[in-house]
Amino acid sequence: xxxxxxxxxxxxxxxxxxxxxxxxxxxxxxxxxxxxxxxxxxxxxxxxxxxxxxxxxxxxxxxxxxxxxxxxxxxxxxxxxxxxxxxxxxxxxxxxxxxxxxxxxxxxxxxxxxxxxxxxxxxxxxxxxxxxxxxxxxxxxxxxxxxxxxxxxxxxxxxxxxxxxxxxxxxxxxxxxxxxxxxxxxxxxxxxxxxxxxxxxxxxxxxxxxxxxxxxxxxxxxxxxxxxxxxxxxxxxxxxxxxxxxxxxxxxxxxxxxxxxxxxxxxxxxxxxxxxxxxxxxxxxxxxxxxxxxxxxxxxxxxxxxxxxxxxxxxxxxxxxxxxxxxxxxxxxxxxxxxxxxxxxxxxxxxxxxxxxxxxxxxxxxxxxxxxxxxxxxxxxxxxxxxxxxxxxxxxxxxxxxxxxxxxxxxxxxxxxxxxxxxxxxxxxxxxxxxxxxxxxxxxxxxxxxxxxxxxxxxxxxxxxxxxxxxxxxxxxxxxxxxxxxxxxxxxxxxxxxxxxxxxxxxxxxxxxxxxxxxxxxxxxxxxxxxxxxxxxxxxxxxxxxxxxxxxxxxxxxxxxxxxxxxxxxxxxxxxxxxxxxxxxxxxxxxxxxxxxxxxxxxxxxxxxxxxxxxxxxxxxxxxxxxxxxxxxxxxxxxxxxxxxxxxx
Amino acid sequence: xxxxxxxxxxxxxxxxxxxxxxxxxxxxxxxxxxxxxxxxxxxxxxxxxxxxxxxxxxxxxxxxxxxxxxxxxxxxxxxxxxxxxxxxxxxxxxxxxxxxxxxxxxxxxxxxxxxxxxxxxxxxxxxxxxxxxxxxxxxxxxxxxxxxxxxxxxxxxxxxxxxxxxxxxxxxxxxxxxxxxxxxxxxxxxxxxxxxxxxxxxxxxxxxxxxxxxxxxxxxxxxxx
Numbered sequence: 084x085x086x087x088x089x090x091x092x093x094x095x096x097x098x099x100x101x102x103x104x105x106x107x108x109x110x111x112x113x114x115x116x117x118x119x120x121x122x123x124x125x126x127x128x129x130x131x132x133x134x135x136x137x138x139x140x141x142x143x144x145x146x147x148x149x150x151x152x153x154x155x156x157x158x159x160x161x162x163x164x165x166x167x168x169x170x171x172x173x174x175x176x177x178x179x180x181x182x183x184x185x186x187x188x189x190x191x192x193x194x195x196x197x198x199x200x201x202x203x204x205x206x207x208x209x210x211x212x213x214x215x216x217x218x219x220x221x222x223x224x225x226x227x228x229x230x231x232x233x234x235x236x237x238x239x240x241x242x243x244x245x246x247x248x249x250x251x252x253x254x255x256x257x258x259x260x261x262x263x264x265x266x267x268x269x270x271x272x273x274x275x276x277x278x279x280x281x282x283x284x285x286x287x288x289x290x291x292x293x294x295x296x297x298x299x300x301x302x303x304x305x306x307x308x309x310x311x312x313x314x315x316x317x318x319x320x321x322x323x324x325x326x327x328x329x330x331x332x333x334x335x336x337x338x339x340x341x342x343x344x345x346x347x348x349x350x351x352x353x354x355x356x357x358x359x360x361x362x363x364x365x366x367x368x369x370x371x372x373x374x375x376x377x378x379x380x381x382x383x384x385x386x387x388x389x390x391x392x393x394x395x396x397x398x399x400x401x402x403x404x405x406x407x408x409x410x411x412x413x414x415x416x417x418x419x420x421x422x423x424x425x426x427x428x429x430x431x432x433x434x435x436x437x438x439x440x441x442x443x444x445x446x447x448x449x450x451x452x453x454x455x456x457x458x459x460x461x462x463x464x465x466x467x468x469x470x471x472x473x474x475x476x477x478x479x480x481x482x483x484x485x486x487x488x489x490x491x492x493x494x495x496x497x498x499x500x501x502x503x504x505x506x507x508x509x510x511x512x513x514x515x516x517x518x519x520x521x522x523x524x525x526x527x528x529x530x531x532x533x534x535x536x537x538x539x540x541x542x543x544x545x546x547x548x549x550x551x552x553x554x555x556x557x558x559x560x561x562x563x564x565x566x567x568x569x570x571x572x573x574x575x576x577x578x579x580x581x582x583x584x585x586x587x588x589x590x591x592x593x594x595x596x597x598x599x600x601x602x603x604x605x606x607x608x609x610x611x612x613x614x615x616x617x618x619x620x621x622x623x624x625x626x627x628x629x630x631x632x633x634x635x636x637x638x639x640x641x642x643x644x645x646x647x648x649x650x651x652x653x654x655x656x657x658x659x660x661x662x663x664x665x666x667x668x669x670x671x672x673x674x675x676x677x678x679x680x681x682x683x684x685x686x687x688x689x690x691x692x693x694x695x696x697x698x699x700x701x702x703x704x705x706x707x708x709x710x711x712x713x714x715x716x717x718x719x720x721x722x723x724x725x726x727x728x729x730x731x732x
Numbered sequence: 733x734x735x736x737x738x739x740x741x742x743x744x745x746x747x748x749x750x751x752x753x754x755x756x757x758x759x760x761x762x763x764x765x766x767x768x769x770x771x772x773x774x775x776x777x778x779x780x781x782x783x784x785x786x787x788x789x790x791x792x793x794x795x796x797x798x799x800x801x802x803x804x805x806x807x808x809x810x811x812x813x814x815x816x817x818x819x820x821x822x823x824x825x826x827x828x829x830x831x832x833x834x835x836x837x838x839x840x841x842x843x844x845x846x847x848x849x850x851x852x853x854x855x856x857x858x859x860x861x862x863x864x865x866x867x868x869x870x871x872x873x874x875x876x877x878x879x880x881x882x883x884x885x886x887x888x889x890x891x892x893x894x895x896x897x898x899x900x901x902x903x904x905x906x907x908x909x910x911x912x913x914x915x916x917x918x919x920x921x922x923x924x925x926x927x928x929x930x931x932x933x934x935x936x937x938x939x940x941x942x943x944x945x946x947x948x949x950x951x952x953x954x955x956x957x
Binding site: 415 | 777781784786787806807810811813814815818819821825826827828829830834838839841842843844886890
């Protein structure tokens, strides 16, 4: 009997190609989207799950509360926090600091810039890594040792057996030989810890003991079951004692009044945290809300596909009603008819699944590109997911097949044999399904339009400056003379239109106005050329100018949001104090432009051109003609002036 | 074989009630060939459907093979119908997705007849209807007369005691119609009871008895000798 059901189902598929194709492709598309989203969400939720000590690792994070109640959250702390807290809080059994740096490495014929991580020697006691060469317990004890991944071993030595070989690295401003003490497997794509080269942090000359300077990830290992709130209370006491003098000095020197609270963030929470994000070389954070939202969309799309399947089956049931009548007349029971229609549903479902899998496989590279992921099709083949997909297969088959099966098998044989079936008017469920399907489809269409307009806004929104053909290149050791040389050399190519030195994104500083208002605006350190390089416009006053040599130490420019936030009625000529130390006179107000995320309103910003504040990058405006040639020229010029920099173009 | 008493069928819609059968008292004995005639809308097909257990009467009694079946549920009627009644329809009602062989095999599948026996019985029925050469064809590939022969093969393959035929020659030319009637007559001669609805006096001439219906009542009965 089963073979008969399958035979009939197969012939029905062949005989009604339009119906079959629309039904199978609809469901397949729904399933493919569902599978892609499942892969995405699984990847997001699986981040860092493979670490053995995943539930014992915490990151030290800090909340900074201003007297006005404004709270800023940092996922990083300083160099001193980890050792100090570990020494005095007995619950901490291990501590690892993790800081990304870029180093120049001399190879046989070139100098390349390589990302590397300064870590404590106990790194591999906390974070799992498979050593293909070397010993994990000894790997980072010698300050002159490095651990690299298989990928880097192959890149620099053409072999993964690289232990004992050395790399010439520009470390603390001199080239030194580091010996490879271990080669590890490349980190999994769903790991927050993507270090390809690890250097013992005790090699660094940095002995910074600042308690109010946050630039490094600090991880603690704390046994499960420990009262975390109690450990955080201990941190507060330790900080109050150990940082007392520094806090007092900061209050005196630059009017620092913020309250700092140190907290422990579970390691598994980092990837999806929106408050304390993954920073400083940790793999970029995801957004748990986005994952939930996508899961909802996946469910709704699958629901629409199922409802579509049911509606098509019902619509076609009128054509098949005679068959039902005949089968009943010659002896079929209702149960047998239900089995028949269910088997047809499952067969169609099976084809839809196969097609869905093919579609998923085909679309995965494009999806990876769009979502900036490295999802692998093999993710689908894990026991949990397979169970989920088998459940979806059964559920879809039952949902999509059971109702039409029940409806068709319930037809009165006499009415069907004499063509008196009338589905109109009575079938409330089908009407409800159609209304539901159209409502959902309408919702998705409207949602897609809104999203398109939103994306379009991000692309076409006037940012307040010309963001096209603008290049930022980071460079260390920028001096006034070098900046001058670079500018002259660059401008030998007529495609280079303007060059300005700037500080790297995104410094904030303490500023007080003459009325005593304390502010924390973004600070841009630059020179007179920035107005042309960025295409900024002035609202009032002037920008920095070579005609006013005192600008570099006496003048500041602010934006409109600064004026508004500072309640300044006539800002030109007013004096502001930066870092509670240096006085600058406001000589101009630039029109607001978006210098942070478009999600934010324009934030207050202050521009100064004091070389003592330091630069760290060049901002270069080029023409849109012959861009590759211009970029080569820029690279050559920068390399000629900064032979061993941590430069990235 | 079957006996009805005061059989009534009333169709009720939201607006009107229509009496299709109004007090039918009918007895058909084993081996009889009965033709049911009458104008359109007189209740012939309704009577045939009730006799074939496809429908249930509103009132009255219906005794089929010694069992009172008038009040049975759809499921119970299906169980009684299976293997005991064969149907032949005016529009053949073959399943388009199945071959000739598979169409004829279907009643045996529902009866869970073993596969070897199924094959023998289907081939025998098709040979008898002279349709073996078309066993692998689909219904659309056959002429009307051939389709009706397949329908008769399907009706007889389970060896039912009763065959109900609703205008079996209605869609056929006279030559094919005559062939079909001869087949039915042969089956009847071999002991199968047949009740046939027809408009054709010629077809009715093959029966032992003609019942005339009018407005849901039996108005005349003619016996052939």
